[in-house]
Amino acid sequence: MATERRPSIAIAITGASGAIYAARTVAALLTRGVHVEAVISDYGRRLLHDELGETATADRLMPYLAAKYGDGVTAGAIVLHSNRDLGATIASGSHGCSGMAIVPCSMKTLAGVAHGLSRNLVERAADVMLKERRRLVIVPRETPMSLPQLKNMVLCAEAGAMILPAMPAFYQQPQTLDDLADFMAGKILSALGFDHDLYPPWTGRVGKP
Numbered sequence: 085m086a087t088e089r090r091p092s093i094a095i096a097i098t099g100a101s102g103a104i105y106a107a108r109t110v111a112a113l114l115t116r117g118v119h120v121e122a123v124i125s126d127y128g129r130r131l132l133h134d135e136l137g138e139t140a141t142a143d144r145l146m147p148y149l150a151a152k153y154g155d156g157v158t159a160g161a162i163v164l165h166s167n168r169d170l171g172a173t174i175a176s177g178s179h180g181c182s183g184m185a186i187v188p189c190s191m192k193t194l195a196g197v198a199h200g201l202s203r204n205l206v207e208r209a210a211d212v213m214l215k216e217r218r219r220l221v222i223v224p225r226e227t228p229m230s231l232p233q234l235k236n237m238v239l240c241a242e243a244g245a246m247i248l249p250a251m252p253a254f255y256q257q258p259q260t261l262d263d264l265a266d267f268m269a270g271k272i273l274s275a276l277g278f279d280h281d282l283y284p285p286w287t288g289r290v291g292k293p
């Protein structure tokens with residue numbers, strides 16, 4: 085019998101560039117009433133601050149998201165776990181998270197997931213998703229990529245993860261950074277099984293019909 089009152093998704097934020105993708109994804113999930121179980125690595129915290137500014141702190145994510153994306157985010161709820169807490173809810177397959185996204189995903193965390201290391205909560209929660217055959221969406225960001233990094237993506241894909249690189253498209257004619265972030269967040273929500281209107285569906289040609 086299901087015990088969760090609302091859909092529950094794990095979100096990991098690691099130390100790759102692209103904190104805006106994480107913020108937009110979390111905000112979009114919250115706006116849809118999702119319960120977000122968040123874990124942010126040390127470098128993920130640093131990138132939040134460095135790329136989004138002083139108010140984007142891990143401990144005050146909800147106020148930051150409400151100020152940037154509107155009070156609609158309060159439709160959902162967010163719980164922040166320590167990356168060192170391997171006893172947190174999302175470290176166990178018995179917890180009800182239906183999916184997880186690592187956004188953005190550093191090459192270090194990618195390697196840890198690819199090899200099942202479970203050295204911290206991000207890696208352990210991802211390992212749980214793979215062993216339980218649940219949705220795991222990995223959003224890697226690096227360029228160029230080494231052969232070990234490419235092979236680690238193949239290992240994760242073979243284990244059942246979706247590799248969804250941080251590669252926004254331009255056929256939607258984005259005007260702002262937020263437009264680019266909307267596109268990536270929309271792709272992530274689709275991969276996690278959520279409807280959204282973060283970008284217009286492709287109509288067969290560039291520009292408005």
Ligand SMILES: Cc1cc2nc3c(=O)[nH]c(=O)nc-3n(C[C@H](O)[C@H](O)[C@H](O)COP(=O)(O)O)c2cc1C
Pocket residue numbers: 097098099100101125126127128134189190191192193225226
């Ligand atoms: C400003 C900055 C930007 C970085 N950008 C990336 C990146 O885009 N991709 C990446 O794989 N690592 C990047 N790194 C390196 C990672 O943060 C580093 O490997 C870290 O150990 C990752 O740890 P984590 O996966 O636990 O967050 C960056 C580091 C800094 C300080």
